Amino acid sequence: MLGKVIFVSGIDTDVGKTIATGFYAKKLQEQGFSVITQKMIQTGCEGIAADILVHRKIQGIDLLPEDKAGLTCPYVFPYPCSPHLAARLAHTEIDENKINHAVHQLRQKYDYVLLEGAGGLAVPYTETRTTLDYLKTQQYPLILVSSGKLGSINHTLLSLIACRQYQIPLEALVYNRYLDQDSLISRNTEEYLLHHLQQYFPKAKFIGLDNVNIYYK
Ligand SMILES: Nc1ncnc2c1ncn2[C@@H]1O[C@H](COP(=O)(O)OP(=O)(O)OP(=O)(O)O)[C@@H](O)[C@H]1O
Numbered sequence: 139m140l141g142k143v144i145f146v147s148g149i150d151t152d153v154g155k156t157i158a159t160g161f162y163a164k165k166l167q168e169q170g171f172s173v174i175t176q177k178m179i180q181t182g183c184e185g186i187a188a189d190i191l192v193h194r195k196i197q198g199i200d201l202l203p204e205d206k207a208g209l210t211c212p213y214v215f216p217y218p219c220s221p222h223l224a225a226r227l228a229h230t231e232i233d234e235n236k237i238n239h240a241v242h243q244l245r246q247k248y249d250y251v252l253l254e255g256a257g258g259l260a261v262p263y264t265e266t267r268t269t270l271d272y273l274k275t276q277q278y279p280l281i282l283v284s285s286g287k288l289g290s291i292n293h294t295l296l297s298l299i300a301c302r303q304y305q306i307p308l309e310a311l312v313y314n315r316y317l318d319q320d321s322l323i324s325r326n327t328e329e330y331l332l333h334h335l336q337q338y339f340p341k342a343k344f345i346g347l348d349n350v351n352i353y354y355k
């Protein structure tokens with residue numbers, strides 16, 4: 139039986155997707171499941187994807203053979219920008235089949251594959267396709283990471299509208315409290331988004347995320 143893929147995206151870049159992915163993987167491990175995380179496309183680094191390194195630290199494990207083989211991040215580009223531009227600068231075209239093949243190989247071995255996207259939902263990885271298109275095609279359940287920063291209500295609701303429009307199944311909303319700047323705003327944002335989810339996505343989980351320790355050796 140193939141493992142379950144859960145896609146992790148966010149309302150923006152830098153919102154806490156990597157932390158949330160590592161945290162969720164650790165929780166699944168503690169429940170006895172075999173879990174691996176994967177990064178769809180990493181920009182802004184070379185070699186093993188920076189986000190994969192953080193996932194493994196939060197999971198409390200060393201790099202896996204699949205990391206060293208490049209399976210957990212099929213595309214790594216040096217320029218820290220949108221994948222469609224990073225690929226162009228690297229004279230490469232991103233082929234979804236290469237990503238899907240890597241995901242399939244991991245699903246054959248693990249109960250769960252947590253697949254982290256690049257940036258937010260509407261980020262392009264070719265000139266014509268965004269992560270929303272990819273998710274519509276693959277129908278992976280989605281974990282959407284939000285935060286308490288001013289502006290997050292708008293970004294979160296727009297992301298949820300897009301999920302409905304692209305018929306993407308929402309598994310959970312992770313509310314990342316780490317980026318809180320103003321407790322009055324972030325407490326109200328959390329309350330507002332919780333009620334919005336209960337009303338429009340009643341099957342989705344609401345998960346509050348506090349500070350996560352990343353064990354740098
Ligand atoms: N809950 C948290 N606990 C500890 N650190 C956090 C938390 N949330 C975010 N951070 C820190 O904020 C920064 C951005 O988080 P993260 O790398 O997870 O964002 P991202 O959404 O994965 O970004 P990208 O779009 O580049 O993949 C990182 O330095 C991370 O360590």
Ligand SMILES: C[C@H](N)[C@H](N)CCCCCC(=O)O
Nearest residue numbers: 151181182218219220256257
């Ligand atoms: C470089 C950064 N950390 C992410 N890996 C890529 C973010 C792409 C964002 C594109 C955009 O929304 O304008």
Ligand SMILES: [Mg+2]
Nearest residue numbers: 155156189254
């Ligand atoms: Mg990340």
